[in-house]
Amino acid sequence: MKEKNLLAITSVLSILLLTLHLTDDIVRGWFPRGIPDLVCVLATTLLLYGALVIAERPLGYLIMIVTGLTGAAMPVLHMKELGGEFAKGNGAFFFIWTVLAVGATGCLTVILAMRGMWSLRQGRRRESIAR
Numbered sequence: 001m002k003e004k005n006l007l008a009i010t011s012v013l014s015i016l017l018l019t020l021h022l023t024d025d026i027v028r029g030w031f032p033r034g035i036p037d038l039v040c041v042l043a044t045t046l047l048l049y050g051a052l053v054i055a056e057r058p059l060g061y062l063i064m065i066v067t068g069l070t071g072a073a074m075p076v077l078h079m080k081e082l083g084g085e086f087a088k089g090n091g092a093f094f095f096i097w098t099v100l101a102v103g104a105t106g107c108l109t110v111i112l113a114m115r116g117m118w119s120l121r122q123g124r125r126r127e128s129i130a131r
Contacts, residue, residue: 008051068108068111
């Protein structure tokens with residue numbers, strides 16, 4: 001599979017897992033409701049646009065790096081909730097699984113987006129040398 005296709009797939013998977021995770025946060029009352037819902041929809045739209053429409057442009061890679069970093073930060077941000085009494089509660093398995101899956105796909109997204117950004121830079125450097 002080509003690396004650019006893999007990057008698009010991991011980015012969209014990260015976005016899917018992030019939205020599942022945010023939904024779980026909202027259901028648990030950890031995320032304020034109302035206007036932030038609209039912000040989440042707009043942010044998700046921007047992330048999807050970066051991953052699917054402008055994927056091979058510098059701004060697309062930057063958006064995917066931000067997506068990946070956001071996903072990679074989830075396990076760190078929720079480390080306190082992952083154990084103890086919380087782990088015995090309703091829906092804890094799904095919550096912990098999404099946090100870990102978001103973290104893993106986020107890290108992979110960052111790596112692939114940085115490689116894509118690097119190859120874009122290398123291609124420009126080759127073009128300037130050829131002139």
